[in-house]
Amino acid sequence: MKKLVVMKFGGTSVEDAVAIHRTAGIVAGRREKGLQPIVVVSAMAKVTDQLIAAANAAARADRNGALAITARLRSRHKEVACRLTAQARGEEMSQCNDVTGPAYAHSQTWIDAEFDALDEILRGLAAVGELTPRISDMIVSYGERLSSRMIAEAFAVRGLDGVHVDSRACIITDAQHAKAVPQDVLIEEKLKEQVLPLASEGKTVVMGGFIGSTEKGVTTTLGRGGSDFTAALIGGGVHAEAIEIWTDVNGIMTADPRVCPDALRVKTISFEEAAELAYFGAKVLHPATILPAVQKNIPVLVLNSRNPENEGTRIISLAPHCDSPFKSIAVKKRLTIIDVVASRMLMSHGYLKAIFEVFDKHKCPVDMVSTSEVSISLTVDSNDRIPEIAADLSRLADVKYEGRKALVCMVGENIRGQNGIAAQVFNAIRHVNVRMISQGASEINMSFMIEEDDADEAVRSLHAAFFEKPDPEIFEVEARKSATAEASVR
Numbered sequence: 001m002k003k004l005v006v007m008k009f010g011g012t013s014v015e016d017a018v019a020i021h022r023t024a025g026i027v028a029g030r031r032e033k034g035l036q037p038i039v040v041v042s043a044m045a046k047v048t049d050q051l052i053a054a055a056n057a058a059a060r061a062d063r064n065g066a067l068a069i070t071a072r073l074r075s076r077h078k079e080v081a082c083r084l085t086a087q088a089r090g091e092e093m094s095q096c097n098d099v100t101g102p103a104y105a106h107s108q109t110w111i112d113a114e115f116d117a118l119d120e121i122l123r124g125l126a127a128v129g130e131l132t133p134r135i136s137d138m139i140v141s142y143g144e145r146l147s148s149r150m151i152a153e154a155f156a157v158r159g160l161d162g163v164h165v166d167s168r169a170c171i172i173t174d175a176q177h178a179k180a181v182p183q184d185v186l187i188e189e190k191l192k193e194q195v196l197p198l199a200s201e202g203k204t205v206v207m208g209g210f211i212g213s214t215e216k217g218v219t220t221t222l223g224r225g226g227s228d229f230t231a232a233l234i235g236g237g238v239h240a241e242a243i244e245i246w247t248d249v250n251g252i253m254t255a256d257p258r259v260c261p262d263a264l265r266v267k268t269i270s271f272e273e274a275a276e277l278a279y280f281g282a283k284v285l286h287p288a289t290i291l292p293a294v295q296k297n298i299p300v301l302v303l304n305s306r307n308p309e310n311e312g313t314r315i316i317s318l319a320p321h322c323d324s325p326f327k328s329i330a331v332k333k334r335l336t337i338i339d340v341v342a343s344r345m346l347m348s349h350g351y352l353k354a355i356f357e358v359f360d361k362h363k364c365p366v367d368m369v370s371t372s373e374v375s376i377s378l379t380v381d382s383n384d385r386i387p388e389i390a391a392d393l394s395r396l397a398d399v400k401y402e403g404r405k406a407l408v409c410m411v412g413e414n415i416r417g418q419n420g421i422a423a424q425v426f427n428a429i430r431h432v433n434v435r436m437i438s439q440g441a442s443e444i445n446m447s448f449m450i451e452e453d454d455a456d457e458a459v460r461s462l463h464a465a466f467f468e469k470p471d472p473e474i475f476e477v478e479a480r481k482s483a484t485a486e487a488s489v490r
């Protein structure tokens, strides 16, 4: 068989017929190079959010509100399918809403059938009024189920031998809805049975990201942004040559370009650094993505579907030497800080265990911990269980909590053993009130907690301080040079 490459396209890369057509061109390019792509797609942009909104409306007994959302989604999907067919047939198609010809009928029929089934679930939910995690997963799964099938059909009529495989037949998980844990051994078996034979016939398999199912066939999801994770699971499962994450920016940047317009592309980054960045809020990669790739030592590339010529970011096991201390700055917002103060009990045997047992009981992961003589401060994602957690903790000690915090995380292999870095970091943001500081156990991240409202400005200040003279071997400085040249000409 040809060399396998897993190509994942995010929501913006498949947001409409034009984007899907561009995606087909990128996949065709890989096939022309003699590679065998397996394609993983997200739901079209914003569809998952809208499905969540529909589920919430139905759960509030707002049946009409829920059905109005799915009616809009139905016509969006039908119109995109229609445009894709028209485009492949070389026809002009300005009005795609009521096409009935045989070339269009097939996709319109199956899309209607899927939305009829979804509406049935929403009607039931509106009557019962209880949105369980299982039903929520069932509802949101429609985004990727629809996009993957539609894109497989678009690839078929564009000569790419597109064929759809329902991810729920391969991505086997446990039953923790909304954050299901994949079962690697079973996944590898299923991929061998259902995907590899098609790939070896030269077919372009298209699968939905984010969704899976339990061994008993109950639909699950891997958590928001989980399509990246699916791509890595498939890449690991089929021992792909590379995993490509196609998105709407040129790669992993030195900061979120939406927050910091001066951000530069990072050319190469280590698995460890990328994992740290993803975990601490760089949305460009799902935090769990890297692990399956690391285990099999498969390079991951982050690429821009709107600028496919750009070489993107390469994530590899060991990054080359870099002169700059940091590679990138990530921010995780919507955090809550919980302070536990217990003058009597601190240092007594089993005290920390008792505290962590409370978080464990509520299945609430802790991001950062710092302790003092009499207190322990912890940060968690803001969530509606915090009052219950605080109530349980208050049996052990005095508890206070405060939301709207952000964790800024500076990542780089080079901070190991460099003197004076912390002083430079805090000097750059001396005007900001810092609540908690931690240097990760991995020694490649330095993070601190600030008010959410200060976060964007702090990132820009840190970026200006640490990326003034970026190492050209590691960062794409050409873009900045040409911007500066343009400015000086003007």
Ligand code: ADP
Residues within 6 Å of the ligand: 009, 010, 011, 012, 013, 042, 225, 246, 247, 248, 249, 251, 252, 253, 254, 255, 256, 257, 258, 281, 282, 283, 284, 285, 328, 329
């Ligand atoms: P997709 O739909 O392709 O999965 P996402 O929206 O999940 O795309 O992720 C891409 C977005 O991540 C970018 O548009 C960018 O705003 C954001 N982002 C945050 N941090 C970074 C970073 N360090 N580098 C690049 N993009 C980042």
Ligand code: ASP
Residues within 6 Å of the ligand: 010, 011, 042, 043, 048, 049, 143, 209, 210, 223, 224, 225, 226, 227, 228
């Ligand atoms: N569609 C899902 C989400 O919006 C998964 C993904 O896009 O990766 O979270």
Ligand code: MG
Residues within 6 Å of the ligand: 010, 225, 228, 283, 284, 285, 286
């Ligand atoms: Mg994403």
